[in-house]
Amino acid sequence: MNLRINSVAPNFSATTTEGVIDFHDWIGDSWAILFSHPKDFTPVCTTELGEMAKLKPEFDRRGVKIIGLSVDPVESHARWAQDIAETQGTAPNYPMIGDTDLVVSKLYNMLPEEIDGSADGRTATDNATVRTVFVIGPDKRIKLMLSYPMTTGRNFDEILRAIDSLQLTARHRVATPVNWRDGNRVIIAGSVSDEEAATLYPEGWETPRPYLRLVVQPR
Numbered sequence: 001m002n003l004r005i006n007s008v009a010p011n012f013s014a015t016t017t018e019g020v021i022d023f024h025d026w027i028g029d030s031w032a033i034l035f036s037h038p039k040d041f042t043p044v045c046t047t048e049l050g051e052m053a054k055l056k057p058e059f060d061r062r063g064v065k066i067i068g069l070s071v072d073p074v075e076s077h078a079r080w081a082q083d084i085a086e087t088q089g090t091a092p093n094y095p096m097i098g099d100t101d102l103v104v105s106k107l108y109n110m111l112p113e114e115i116d117g118s119a120d121g122r123t124a125t126d127n128a129t130v131r132t133v134f135v136i137g138p139d140k141r142i143k144l145m146l147s148y149p150m151t152t153g154r155n156f157d158e159i160l161r162a163i164d165s166l167q168l169t170a171r172h173r174v175a176t177p178v179n180w181r182d183g184n185r186v187i188i189a190g191s192v193s194d195e196e197a198a199t200l201y202p203e204g205w206e207t208p209r210p211y212l213r214l215v216v217q218p219r
Contacts, residue, residue, distance in 0.1 A: 009136045010107045018215035031064040034134040038127035040072040040080040050088020068095040071119035074098040172218045188213040
């Protein structure tokens with residue numbers, strides 16, 4: 001399956017540190033973020049899992065569920081969580097998928113289908129492509145995909161910023177400009193005519209170009 005933005009996120013059943021889940025049922029009516037890791041006890045991922053645990057209240061406030069994935073079994077995840085708590089100050093407070101048979105990694109195009117066998121004997125380098133972030137909407141469609149190399153830690157502040165944009169633009173017919181932050185001006189979508197915009201934004205907007213209409217962020 002060749003996944004793209006707006007593809008339906010593939011459903012799966014998996015064992016996690018919080019029990020067996022059906023992914024779509026687990027998402028329910030929420031937004032969700034799935035972020036993957038090539039192996040337990042890897043250094044960059046250790047810092048990321050701790051940071052995500054610290055930021056969980058921010059994701060909760062936005063109605064976004066968090067789930068992690070690593071190819072190792074959940075028993076290994078539990079031991080890794082102790083290291084994360086000791087080195088990062090916070091243990092994972094969200095479920096972690098054990099993808100020992102590599103089914104989810106392959107389903108989400110993080111590993112090629114032709115790879116045989118299980119996670120046994122595979123190194124982090126073998127699984128280097130299993131470092132992806134998926135943001136999934138309540139409609140179960142992929143809204144954002146980001147892939148990172150093993151040596152570059154993910155910026156979850158940026159992912160929160162992107163989620164703010166995704167949720168705003170899902171509610172209103174706007175787009176967000178470069179480096180946008182919550183509260184900044186936004187762009188009126190091209191699908192909105194000037195006549196309709198006048199009804200939506202009676203206080204007016206700035207038009208540097210006919211195709212670029214800037215307006216106060218709707219609430």
